[in-house]
Amino acid sequence: xxxxxxxxxxVMTAHSLAPNPTSEAEMLEWKRLAAQAAAAGxxxxxxxxxxxxxxxxxxxxxxxxxxxxxxxEKVALYSDGQFWIDxxxxxxxxxxxxEVVLEVAAVPAPLQERLANLAARSGPHPAVxxxxxxx
Amino acid sequence: xxxxxxxxxxxxxxxxxxxxxxxxLHEFPPQVIIETTAACNxxxxxxxxxxxxxxxxxxxxxxxxxxxxxxxxxxxxTEVWPTFYGEAFLxxxxxxxxxxxxxxxxxTNLVLNTNGTRxxxxxxxxxxxxxxxxxxFSLDGFSPAVFESVRxxxxxxxxxxxxxxxxxxxxxxxxxxxxxxxxxxxxDANEHEVGxxxxxWLARGADVKIREKLSWGGTVGAGNLDPxxxxxxxxxxLRTCAIHWNGDVVACAVDYEGKFVAGNVSTQSIRxxxxxxxxxxxxxxxxxxxxxxxxPCHDCLDWQVAGGAEHYQSxxxxx
Numbered sequence: 001x002x003x004x005x006x007x008x009x010x011v012m013t014a015h016s017l018a019p020n021p022t023s024e025a026e027m028l029e030w031k032r033l034a035a036q037a038a039a040a041g042x043x044x045x046x047x048x049x050x051x052x053x054x055x056x057x058x059x060x061x062x063x064x065x066x067x068x069x070x071x072x073e074k075v076a077l078y079s080d081g082q083f084w085i086d087x088x089x090x091x092x093x094x095x096x097x098x099e100v101v102l103e104v105a106a107v108p109a110p111l112q113e114r115l116a117n118l119a120a121r122s123g124p125h126p127a128v129x130x131x132x133x134x135x
Numbered sequence: 136x137x138x139x140x141x142x143x144x145x146x147x148x149x150x151x152x153x154x155x156x157x158x159x160l161h162e163f164p165p166q167v168i169i170e171t172t173a174a175c176n177x178x179x180x181x182x183x184x185x186x187x188x189x190x191x192x193x194x195x196x197x198x199x200x201x202x203x204x205x206x207x208x209x210x211x212x213t214e215v216w217p218t219f220y221g222e223a224f225l226x227x228x229x230x231x232x233x234x235x236x237x238x239x240x241x242x243t244n245l246v247l248n249t250n251g252t253r254x255x256x257x258x259x260x261x262x263x264x265x266x267x268x269x270x271x272f273s274l275d276g277f278s279p280a281v282f283e284s285v286r287x288x289x290x291x292x293x294x295x296x297x298x299x300x301x302x303x304x305x306x307x308x309x310x311x312x313x314x315x316x317x318x319x320x321x322x323d324a325n326e327h328e329v330g331x332x333x334x335x336w337l338a339r340g341a342d343v344k345i346r347e348k349l350s351w352g353g354t355v356g357a358g359n360l361d362p363x364x365x366x367x368x369x370x371x372x373l374r375t376c377a378i379h380w381n382g383d384v385v386a387c388a389v390d391y392e393g394k395f396v397a398g399n400v401s402t403q404s405i406r407x408x409x410x411x412x413x414x415x416x417x418x419x420x421x422x423x424x425x426x427x428x429x430x431p432c433h434d435c436l437d438w439q440v441a442g443g444a445e446h447y448q449s450x451x452x453x454x
Contacts, residue, residue, distance in 0.1 A: 023257065024255055024256060024257040027257050028257075054193050054229065055193070055225075055226055055227055055228075055229045056227075058226075058227065058228035058229040058231065058232045059227065059228040061228065061232060062228045062231055062232075062261065087195075087196045087197075090196070091232065
């Protein structure tokens with residue numbers, strides 16, 4: 001249940017992080033939801049669970065940055081952290097995302113190091129929450 | 136005189152000598168070519184990419200940032216091409232990030248060429264948002280038959296539609312950048328279509344560039360290049376710092392194999408390489424010491440077309 005005084009988040013799950021026939025429609029949908037969230041003053045959540053490579057994560061960067069520039073007050077990324085290669089630390093710090101929620105069974109050492117690097121680079125923003133994988 | 140030479144060899148020699156008279160040493164390269172990726176999705180008839188022996192890879196972002204940071208600090212008006220011997224749009228949003236980073240750091244002359252195959256509406260939107268100054272579509276044909284015989288693997292109607300969509304989106308948004316240019320490399324197979332090509336695109340709002348065919352350092356046939364022509368100091372050797380995805384600074388924009396490596400920007404600065412090991416090559420060109428030039432310069436004929444091209448500016452809406 002949404003706590004009193006808190007608007008319910010708009011949620012989108014990203015299925016494709018590399019160019020394919022569905023990616024254009026997915027991006028259009030994200031932009032539509034960002035406009036909707038900005039107009040309604042509602043948070044926007046992007047959920048992505050999957051692998052990463054040198055190219056794919058930058059699509060996440062664009063989506064998060066776009067939403068912030070569209071005026072969404074609170075943008076959050078929910079993920080299992082698989083996308084988080086070293087390069088992602090920079091764009092996470094730069095894209096304006098407000099919260100990163102990592103749903104993981106355990107935090108492996110490389111991810112722990114990247115969490116520390118992000119905190120050292122950008123301080124408390126974005127806020128990072130690590131919590132157990134939901135059932 | 137037109138750089139697309141149609142006269143006799145004495146006229147061409149005069150043109151080249153005029154071109155050479157403008158060449159001199161630069162403390163920082165006026166043009167920097169950065170290979171953001173060496174991957175390509177086509178096998179064009181006039182390109183040796185499918186025979187390239189060095190590894191195909193993407194430039195690490197930290198290296199890209201280092202290069203851009205140095206250019207921003209030393210010479211932000213440098214003409215910077217974040218592409219070399221690959222199709223940069225295969226990088227998808229990684230390329231957007233790279234373009235945005237360069238513009239945010241203050242680079243003022245950011246240029247990309249592309250085969251146009253990946254340029255759907257989504258890409259057109261982010262290219263406009265990125266601040267890219269010029270995008271150049273290499274098309275090289277007008278009819279489907281000729282286009283697809285040169286741009287092997289691409290579909291003429293799809294690519295033409297992609298360019299026209301970009302022009303339409305740009306006009307709809309009232310965007311002033313990127314300037315859109317279509318390029319036609321003249322060769323035996325397509326030269327009869329150059330007039331149709333030019334008129335078609337000028338009417339639709341794209342600028343047109345027509346250039347002679349390259350031999351890519353002698354790796355593909357180019358009958359337009361005359362082995363007996365009076366040689367001049369190569370404008371590319373004197374103006375262009377070409378960087379492979381692994382950081383190697385090579386001879387020039389056609390040294391796709393990296394036959395001459397002057398240094399590596401992972402551990403050195405562009406300026407130090409340009410005014411150090413690469414300067415040796417530049418001085419050899421200026422002194423006409425062609426006999427001692429290293430490969431790939433020694434037997435190269437591409438200096439004959441390195442000096443320019445014909446440019447036509449569209450007056451139609453869309454630019």
